[in-house]
Amino acid sequence: MRTIYFITSNNGKLHEVQTRLSPLDIDVVQKNIGYPEIQAKSLEEVATYGIEQLRYRVDHPFILEDTGIFIDALKGFPGVYAAYVYQTIGLDGLLHLLDGISSEKRRAIFRSVFGYGDPEGSTHLFIGECEGMIGFEKKGTKGFGYDPIFIPEGKKHTFADMTTEEKNTQSHRGRALEKLISFLSE
Amino acid sequence: MRTIYFITSNNGKLHEVQTRLSPLDIDVVQKNIGYPEIQAKSLEEVATYGIEQLRYRVDHPFILEDTGIFIDALKGFPGVYAAYVYQTIGLDGLLHLLDGISSEKRRAIFRSVFGYGDPEGSTHLFIGECEGMIGFEKKGTKGFGYDPIFIPEGKKHTFADMTTEEKNTQSHRGRALEKLISFLSE
Numbered sequence: 001m002r003t004i005y006f007i008t009s010n011n012g013k014l015h016e017v018q019t020r021l022s023p024l025d026i027d028v029v030q031k032n033i034g035y036p037e038i039q040a041k042s043l044e045e046v047a048t049y050g051i052e053q054l055r056y057r058v059d060h061p062f063i064l065e066d067t068g069i070f071i072d073a074l075k076g077f078p079g080v081y082a083a084y085v086y087q088t089i090g091l092d093g094l095l096h097l098l099d100g101i102s103s104e105k106r107r108a109i110f111r112s113v114f115g116y117g118d119p120e121g122s123t124h125l126f127i128g129e130c131e132g133m134i135g136f137e138k139k140g141t142k143g144f145g146y147d148p149i150f151i152p153e154g155k156k157h158t159f160a161d162m163t164t165e166e167k168n169t170q171s172h173r174g175r176a177l178e179k180l181i182s183f184l185s186e
Numbered sequence: 187m188r189t190i191y192f193i194t195s196n197n198g199k200l201h202e203v204q205t206r207l208s209p210l211d212i213d214v215v216q217k218n219i220g221y222p223e224i225q226a227k228s229l230e231e232v233a234t235y236g237i238e239q240l241r242y243r244v245d246h247p248f249i250l251e252d253t254g255i256f257i258d259a260l261k262g263f264p265g266v267y268a269a270y271v272y273q274t275i276g277l278d279g280l281l282h283l284l285d286g287i288s289s290e291k292r293r294a295i296f297r298s299v300f301g302y303g304d305p306e307g308s309t310h311l312f313i314g315e316c317e318g319m320i321g322f323e324k325k326g327t328k329g330f331g332y333d334p335i336f337i338p339e340g341k342k343h344t345f346a347d348m349t350t351e352e353k354n355t356q357s358h359r360g361r362a363l364e365k366l367i368s369f370l371s372e
Contacts, residue, residue: 036235037225039270049222077274081267084225088263089283097279
C-alpha cells in the first residue's frame with residue numbers, strides 16, 4: 001500500500017478522495033499544514049506555486065486541490081477568489097451583479113485542479129471543468145458554496161438540487177479526480 | 187548616498203517615492219522583478235510574505251507597497267483584491283453592489299502598506315489609512331483606481347476631484363510613506 005498526503009483542511013474533500021483512491025490500494029492521509037496560495041488569474045498558477053512550497057516540507061508524494069468559478073459576463077470574476085467572494089458579498093451579491101443579464105450571457109465555468117507533487121521534484125496538474133450558467137435565483141439545499149446558483153449545461157437544476165451521486169458524475173472536481181486516478185493507476 | 191530598491195512595476199508610485207526620499211540622500215532604484223502576492227485577509231500578511239521571498243534575491247535594502255480598500259457593508263470586500271476587482275466587475279459593479287445602501291453604511295477605508303526588508307533579515311511595515319465613504323456615483327477625472335468613488339471623511343469631493351497635492355496630504359499612501367520616511371531618517 002502506497003501513502004499519499006492530501007494537503008487540505010476540508011474533511012468533505014478528504015473523504016471523497018479517500019473513497020475513490022482506496023481501490024487503488026492508496027492510503028490517503030490528511031495533512032492540514034496549509035500552504036501559501038498566491039494571487040493569480042489561474043488555478044494552475046496557484047497550484048504550481050503551492051506544490052513548489054510544499055515539496056520541501058513533506059516526505060511523501062502529496063496532492064492538493066483548488067476550485068474556482070469563472071463568470072463570462074463578469075470578466076471571469078470571482079475566478080480563483082471564489083471562496084473569498086462567497087464569504088464577503090456572497091451569492092446574493094453575485095446574483096445582484098448579474099441583474100438584467102439574460103440567460104445567454106450568464107455562462108459560467110466551474111474549474112477544479114488537483115495538483116500532485118513529490119519530494120523528488122515532480123509536478124502534475126489535473127484539470128476538470130464543468131460548463132453551465134448562473135441561475136436567476138438560489139435553488140436547492142444540497143452541496144455547498146456556489147452549488148445553489150450553478151446550473152450545469154444540459155440540465156434544468158442547480159448542483160444544490162441534485163444528489164451527490166448525480167453531481168459527482170459531471171462535476172469539475174469529479175472530472176479532475178478521474179484524471180488524477182488515471183495517472184496514479186499507471 | 188544610500189541605495190534602496192523599490193520592487194514595483196508602477197512608475198507613478200516610483201516617482202512619488204523618489205521625490206519624497208531624495209532629500210534624505212536616498213537613491214531609490216526601481217526593480218521590476220515581481221514577487222509572489224499571497225491570498226490573505228490583510229495587506230500586512232501579503233507584504234510580510236513578499237519580503238520573505240525577496241530577501242534572498244536582492245543585495246540591498248528594499249521596499250514594496252500594496253494598497254487595498256475595505257468596505258464595511260460588504261464585509262471588507264474587495265480588500266486586498268482591489269486591483270483584481272477593479273479589472274473585473276469594476277467601479278460600476280461595486281456601486282451596483284451598494285444599491286440601496288444608505289450613506290451611513292457606505293463607510294470604507296483605504297489602506298496602504300509600505301514594507302521594508304533587507305538581506306540581513308529585517309522586516310518593517312508602515313501602515314497608512316484613510317477613512318471615508320463610497321459615493322453614490324463616480325465623480326472626478328483625476329487619480330486612478332477607486333479614486334472616483336472614494337470620498338475621504340470630512341470632505342465633499344472624491345479623491346478624483348482633488349489635486350494631487352490635496353490628495354497626497356491625506357491619502358493612505360501619503361501617510362504610510364510619512365512613516366517610512368521617519369524610519370529611514372532615524
